[in-house]
Amino acid sequence: TLSMCGLSLSHKTATPLEKNPWHISIKVARPGKGVESCKGALVSPYFVLTAAHCFDINDQAHWITVDVGKTTSNKVVSLFSHPDYNIGKLRSERISEFYDYDVALVKLEKRVTFSPETRPICLPCTEGTTRALRRPHPKTSCQDHERQLLKVGDVPSFFVHEKKPALERKEVLIKNGPKKWACQADAKKATIYVNVTDVAQVVTPRFLCTGGIEPVVDPNTCKGDSGGPLIITQNRRYIQVGVISWGVFDVCNLKNKGKVPPYARDFHLNLFTVLPWLKEKLAEEQLGFL
């Protein structure tokens, strides 16, 4: 039987990891170049879902450590970045960083044993999510998942910010209705995108957009949040719909010292746009892709 996904303990004395048991911390220690920190989500006993931009073409597997649950430095055996990810693709148009298809799967050397502080999150278009949504199987389709999870309008979601030893949930609204255009337009306020003429060049159909101050002030991401999951809660079950990819304003950069502008937006890779790749890479993980 497929183990249940997207479960967590929510009682007062539960630990941060028991509350967010899918939370993964990833470190890439490049000799002579320091350590890059990213986050990820456990999606099966062997795989962690994260952002492709956390890694570099020259990264060796043994430079990467993955903290799962209380055990640290799970060995990485392989790294699958999405084949269409190419950060330098728009170099010729003087756009130095391009985040389209910014998603990757990290395969662990040893399968992870689930426990109260180590559990997988639900992925769209899997049987686990059909169950979490309390919908009938096999009547429920992938399109039903998308219609129910990413409704047109402002969709409540959250990401998790690691502030050792705490894991803070940051509630944000996915602008998936009339506010979507204004959300995307603010991408041009990112320092590296100032000479972008058409925002569609960098905000491709792969992205969900959060942040800004309408209808409420959304918290924003830090660079270190890259790769973490954007999560929708349904019936106290947790379903990942996005991967934190890039943002306009790094709220953790001390140079910005806390004054967050209204145009601070964050962009997340929409998992519904990469399902064939997910299904192929996770084919042996018995997640029951629809």
Ligand SMILES: Cc1cc(Br)c(Nc2ncc[nH]2)c2c(Cl)c[nH]c12
């Ligand atoms: C999560 C995240 C990733 C990256 Br990469 C950032 N940097 C950036 N985005 C566009 C160009 N460079 C940011 C910022 Cl800024 C805030 N959150 C980020």
